[in-house]
Amino acid sequence: MVVFALLIINKAGGLVYNREFHTGLAKLSSNDLLILAGTFHGVHAITRSLIPSSLKPISNPGTPQNFPQRPSGLEVLESSHFRLTCFQTLTGTKFLLFTEPAQPNVDSVIKRIYELYTDFVMKNPFYTVEMPIRCQKFDAGLDAFVRVKS
Structure with missing residues:
Protein backbone atom coordinates (compact mmCIF):
# COMPACT_ATOMS: atom_id res chain seq x y z
CA MET A 1 0.00 0.00 0.00
CA VAL A 2 1.25 3.45 -0.83
CA VAL A 3 -0.50 6.38 0.74
CA PHE A 4 1.03 9.55 -0.64
CA ALA A 5 -0.74 12.20 1.41
CA LEU A 6 -3.71 13.09 3.60
CA LEU A 7 -5.53 16.42 3.67
CA ILE A 8 -8.34 17.32 6.04
CA ILE A 9 -10.62 20.20 5.05
CA ASN A 10 -13.08 21.80 7.46
CA LYS A 11 -16.70 22.52 6.55
CA ALA A 12 -15.82 26.07 5.43
CA GLY A 13 -13.22 24.82 2.94
CA GLY A 14 -10.14 25.63 5.01
CA LEU A 15 -7.20 23.26 5.19
CA VAL A 16 -6.82 22.12 8.81
CA TYR A 17 -4.36 19.24 8.33
CA ASN A 18 -1.96 17.99 5.70
CA ARG A 19 0.52 15.19 5.87
CA GLU A 20 2.79 13.60 3.28
CA PHE A 21 3.69 9.96 3.88
CA HIS A 22 5.60 8.91 0.74
CA THR A 23 7.28 10.77 -2.04
CA GLY A 24 5.98 10.20 -5.52
CA LEU A 25 3.80 13.23 -6.12
CA ALA A 26 5.12 16.71 -6.75
CA LYS A 27 5.79 18.65 -3.54
CA LEU A 28 3.24 21.44 -3.11
CA GLY A 38 -10.48 25.65 -1.34
CA THR A 39 -10.88 24.56 -4.95
CA PHE A 40 -11.78 20.99 -4.00
CA HIS A 41 -14.33 22.31 -1.49
CA GLY A 42 -16.02 24.34 -4.23
CA VAL A 43 -15.97 21.53 -6.80
CA HIS A 44 -17.33 19.10 -4.20
CA ALA A 45 -20.21 21.49 -3.42
CA ILE A 46 -21.04 21.83 -7.12
CA THR A 47 -20.97 18.07 -7.73
CA ARG A 48 -23.34 17.53 -4.80
CA SER A 49 -25.97 19.55 -6.62
CA LEU A 50 -25.63 17.61 -9.89
CA ILE A 51 -28.50 15.16 -9.53
CA PRO A 52 -30.38 13.65 -12.46
CA SER A 53 -33.99 14.86 -12.45
CA SER A 54 -35.20 11.24 -12.37
CA LEU A 55 -33.66 10.86 -8.89
CA LYS A 56 -35.04 14.07 -7.36
CA PRO A 57 -37.88 13.44 -4.89
CA ILE A 58 -41.33 14.62 -5.91
CA SER A 59 -43.17 16.19 -3.00
CA ASN A 60 -46.88 15.49 -2.63
CA PRO A 61 -48.47 17.36 0.31
CA GLY A 62 -50.70 14.49 1.46
CA THR A 63 -48.23 11.59 1.32
CA PRO A 64 -45.34 10.67 3.58
CA GLN A 65 -42.07 11.53 1.93
CA ASN A 66 -39.35 9.01 1.29
CA PHE A 67 -36.00 10.57 1.96
CA PRO A 68 -33.50 9.33 -0.58
CA GLN A 69 -29.83 9.13 0.20
CA ARG A 70 -28.26 12.58 0.15
CA PRO A 71 -26.02 13.28 -2.82
CA SER A 72 -22.40 12.82 -1.85
CA GLY A 73 -20.56 14.87 -4.44
CA LEU A 74 -17.15 14.00 -5.82
CA GLU A 75 -15.85 10.85 -4.12
CA VAL A 76 -13.01 9.57 -6.33
CA LEU A 77 -10.73 11.29 -8.81
CA GLU A 78 -8.37 8.95 -10.60
CA SER A 79 -5.41 9.64 -12.85
CA SER A 80 -2.57 7.50 -14.14
CA HIS A 81 -0.33 8.61 -11.26
CA PHE A 82 -2.64 8.82 -8.23
CA ARG A 83 -6.15 8.31 -6.90
CA LEU A 84 -7.82 11.00 -4.79
CA THR A 85 -10.50 9.61 -2.50
CA CYS A 86 -12.80 11.92 -0.55
CA PHE A 87 -14.70 10.94 2.57
CA GLN A 88 -17.07 13.56 3.96
CA THR A 89 -18.33 13.28 7.52
CA LEU A 90 -21.82 14.25 8.62
CA THR A 91 -20.41 17.49 10.01
CA GLY A 92 -18.95 18.48 6.62
CA THR A 93 -15.29 17.71 7.32
CA LYS A 94 -13.60 16.19 4.26
CA PHE A 95 -10.75 13.69 4.31
CA LEU A 96 -8.76 13.62 1.06
CA LEU A 97 -6.51 10.61 0.68
CA PHE A 98 -3.98 10.43 -2.16
CA THR A 99 -2.96 6.84 -3.00
CA PRO A 104 -7.15 -1.83 -2.92
CA ASN A 105 -9.46 -1.22 0.06
CA VAL A 106 -9.11 2.56 0.07
CA ASP A 107 -12.52 2.88 1.74
CA SER A 108 -11.40 0.83 4.75
CA VAL A 109 -8.14 2.82 4.95
CA ILE A 110 -9.93 6.15 4.98
CA LYS A 111 -12.47 4.88 7.55
CA ARG A 112 -9.61 3.82 9.83
CA ILE A 113 -8.02 7.26 9.44
CA TYR A 114 -11.38 8.77 10.41
CA GLU A 115 -11.46 6.54 13.50
CA LEU A 116 -8.00 7.79 14.48
CA TYR A 117 -9.25 11.36 13.96
CA THR A 118 -12.25 10.83 16.21
CA ASP A 119 -10.18 9.09 18.89
CA PHE A 120 -7.22 11.45 19.05
CA VAL A 121 -8.45 14.80 17.73
CA MET A 122 -12.15 15.10 18.51
CA LYS A 123 -11.77 13.61 22.00
CA ASN A 124 -8.87 15.95 22.77
CA PRO A 125 -10.15 18.57 25.25
CA PHE A 126 -7.59 21.09 23.99
CA TYR A 127 -8.64 20.92 20.34
CA THR A 128 -10.92 23.65 19.00
CA VAL A 129 -13.25 22.44 16.25
CA GLU A 130 -12.56 23.75 12.72
CA MET A 131 -9.05 24.90 13.69
CA PRO A 132 -5.72 23.46 12.46
CA ILE A 133 -4.95 20.05 13.91
CA ARG A 134 -1.81 19.80 16.01
CA CYS A 135 -2.02 16.54 17.88
CA GLN A 136 1.01 14.32 18.38
CA LYS A 137 -1.07 11.22 19.19
CA PHE A 138 -2.96 11.60 15.93
CA ASP A 139 0.34 11.93 14.02
CA ALA A 140 1.76 8.89 15.79
CA GLY A 141 -1.40 6.85 15.14
CA LEU A 142 -1.32 7.77 11.46
CA ASP A 143 2.37 6.87 11.22
CA ALA A 144 1.80 3.49 12.86
CA PHE A 145 -1.22 2.70 10.68
CA VAL A 146 0.34 3.77 7.38
CA ARG A 147 3.63 2.01 8.11
CA VAL A 148 1.82 -1.26 8.97
CA LYS A 149 -0.14 -1.03 5.72
CA SER A 150 2.95 -0.15 3.64
Whole structure:
Protein backbone atom coordinates (compact mmCIF):
# COMPACT_ATOMS: atom_id res chain seq x y z
CA MET A 1 0.00 0.00 0.00
CA VAL A 2 1.25 3.45 -0.83
CA VAL A 3 -0.50 6.38 0.74
CA PHE A 4 1.03 9.55 -0.64
CA ALA A 5 -0.74 12.20 1.41
CA LEU A 6 -3.71 13.09 3.60
CA LEU A 7 -5.53 16.42 3.67
CA ILE A 8 -8.34 17.32 6.04
CA ILE A 9 -10.62 20.20 5.05
CA ASN A 10 -13.08 21.80 7.46
CA LYS A 11 -16.70 22.52 6.55
CA ALA A 12 -15.82 26.07 5.43
CA GLY A 13 -13.22 24.82 2.94
CA GLY A 14 -10.14 25.63 5.01
CA LEU A 15 -7.20 23.26 5.19
CA VAL A 16 -6.82 22.12 8.81
CA TYR A 17 -4.36 19.24 8.33
CA ASN A 18 -1.96 17.99 5.70
CA ARG A 19 0.52 15.19 5.87
CA GLU A 20 2.79 13.60 3.28
CA PHE A 21 3.69 9.96 3.88
CA HIS A 22 5.60 8.91 0.74
CA THR A 23 7.28 10.77 -2.04
CA GLY A 24 5.98 10.20 -5.52
CA LEU A 25 3.80 13.23 -6.12
CA ALA A 26 5.12 16.71 -6.75
CA LYS A 27 5.79 18.65 -3.54
CA LEU A 28 3.24 21.44 -3.11
CA SER A 29 3.88 24.68 -1.28
CA SER A 30 1.68 25.77 1.63
CA ASN A 31 -0.10 28.24 -0.63
CA ASP A 32 -0.75 25.54 -3.24
CA LEU A 33 -2.22 23.25 -0.56
CA LEU A 34 -4.57 26.03 0.59
CA ILE A 35 -5.65 26.65 -3.01
CA LEU A 36 -6.17 22.91 -3.55
CA ALA A 37 -8.33 22.66 -0.42
CA GLY A 38 -10.48 25.65 -1.34
CA THR A 39 -10.88 24.56 -4.95
CA PHE A 40 -11.78 20.99 -4.00
CA HIS A 41 -14.33 22.31 -1.49
CA GLY A 42 -16.02 24.34 -4.23
CA VAL A 43 -15.97 21.53 -6.80
CA HIS A 44 -17.33 19.10 -4.20
CA ALA A 45 -20.21 21.49 -3.42
CA ILE A 46 -21.04 21.83 -7.12
CA THR A 47 -20.97 18.07 -7.73
CA ARG A 48 -23.34 17.53 -4.80
CA SER A 49 -25.97 19.55 -6.62
CA LEU A 50 -25.63 17.61 -9.89
CA ILE A 51 -28.50 15.16 -9.53
CA PRO A 52 -30.38 13.65 -12.46
CA SER A 53 -33.99 14.86 -12.45
CA SER A 54 -35.20 11.24 -12.37
CA LEU A 55 -33.66 10.86 -8.89
CA LYS A 56 -35.04 14.07 -7.36
CA PRO A 57 -37.88 13.44 -4.89
CA ILE A 58 -41.33 14.62 -5.91
CA SER A 59 -43.17 16.19 -3.00
CA ASN A 60 -46.88 15.49 -2.63
CA PRO A 61 -48.47 17.36 0.31
CA GLY A 62 -50.70 14.49 1.46
CA THR A 63 -48.23 11.59 1.32
CA PRO A 64 -45.34 10.67 3.58
CA GLN A 65 -42.07 11.53 1.93
CA ASN A 66 -39.35 9.01 1.29
CA PHE A 67 -36.00 10.57 1.96
CA PRO A 68 -33.50 9.33 -0.58
CA GLN A 69 -29.83 9.13 0.20
CA ARG A 70 -28.26 12.58 0.15
CA PRO A 71 -26.02 13.28 -2.82
CA SER A 72 -22.40 12.82 -1.85
CA GLY A 73 -20.56 14.87 -4.44
CA LEU A 74 -17.15 14.00 -5.82
CA GLU A 75 -15.85 10.85 -4.12
CA VAL A 76 -13.01 9.57 -6.33
CA LEU A 77 -10.73 11.29 -8.81
CA GLU A 78 -8.37 8.95 -10.60
CA SER A 79 -5.41 9.64 -12.85
CA SER A 80 -2.57 7.50 -14.14
CA HIS A 81 -0.33 8.61 -11.26
CA PHE A 82 -2.64 8.82 -8.23
CA ARG A 83 -6.15 8.31 -6.90
CA LEU A 84 -7.82 11.00 -4.79
CA THR A 85 -10.50 9.61 -2.50
CA CYS A 86 -12.80 11.92 -0.55
CA PHE A 87 -14.70 10.94 2.57
CA GLN A 88 -17.07 13.56 3.96
CA THR A 89 -18.33 13.28 7.52
CA LEU A 90 -21.82 14.25 8.62
CA THR A 91 -20.41 17.49 10.01
CA GLY A 92 -18.95 18.48 6.62
CA THR A 93 -15.29 17.71 7.32
CA LYS A 94 -13.60 16.19 4.26
CA PHE A 95 -10.75 13.69 4.31
CA LEU A 96 -8.76 13.62 1.06
CA LEU A 97 -6.51 10.61 0.68
CA PHE A 98 -3.98 10.43 -2.16
CA THR A 99 -2.96 6.84 -3.00
CA GLU A 100 -1.66 4.77 -5.90
CA PRO A 101 -4.31 4.20 -8.60
CA ALA A 102 -4.36 0.44 -8.06
CA GLN A 103 -4.58 0.69 -4.27
CA PRO A 104 -7.15 -1.83 -2.92
CA ASN A 105 -9.46 -1.22 0.06
CA VAL A 106 -9.11 2.56 0.07
CA ASP A 107 -12.52 2.88 1.74
CA SER A 108 -11.40 0.83 4.75
CA VAL A 109 -8.14 2.82 4.95
CA ILE A 110 -9.93 6.15 4.98
CA LYS A 111 -12.47 4.88 7.55
CA ARG A 112 -9.61 3.82 9.83
CA ILE A 113 -8.02 7.26 9.44
CA TYR A 114 -11.38 8.77 10.41
CA GLU A 115 -11.46 6.54 13.50
CA LEU A 116 -8.00 7.79 14.48
CA TYR A 117 -9.25 11.36 13.96
CA THR A 118 -12.25 10.83 16.21
CA ASP A 119 -10.18 9.09 18.89
CA PHE A 120 -7.22 11.45 19.05
CA VAL A 121 -8.45 14.80 17.73
CA MET A 122 -12.15 15.10 18.51
CA LYS A 123 -11.77 13.61 22.00
CA ASN A 124 -8.87 15.95 22.77
CA PRO A 125 -10.15 18.57 25.25
CA PHE A 126 -7.59 21.09 23.99
CA TYR A 127 -8.64 20.92 20.34
CA THR A 128 -10.92 23.65 19.00
CA VAL A 129 -13.25 22.44 16.25
CA GLU A 130 -12.56 23.75 12.72
CA MET A 131 -9.05 24.90 13.69
CA PRO A 132 -5.72 23.46 12.46
CA ILE A 133 -4.95 20.05 13.91
CA ARG A 134 -1.81 19.80 16.01
CA CYS A 135 -2.02 16.54 17.88
CA GLN A 136 1.01 14.32 18.38
CA LYS A 137 -1.07 11.22 19.19
CA PHE A 138 -2.96 11.60 15.93
CA ASP A 139 0.34 11.93 14.02
CA ALA A 140 1.76 8.89 15.79
CA GLY A 141 -1.40 6.85 15.14
CA LEU A 142 -1.32 7.77 11.46
CA ASP A 143 2.37 6.87 11.22
CA ALA A 144 1.80 3.49 12.86
CA PHE A 145 -1.22 2.70 10.68
CA VAL A 146 0.34 3.77 7.38
CA ARG A 147 3.63 2.01 8.11
CA VAL A 148 1.82 -1.26 8.97
CA LYS A 149 -0.14 -1.03 5.72
CA SER A 150 2.95 -0.15 3.64
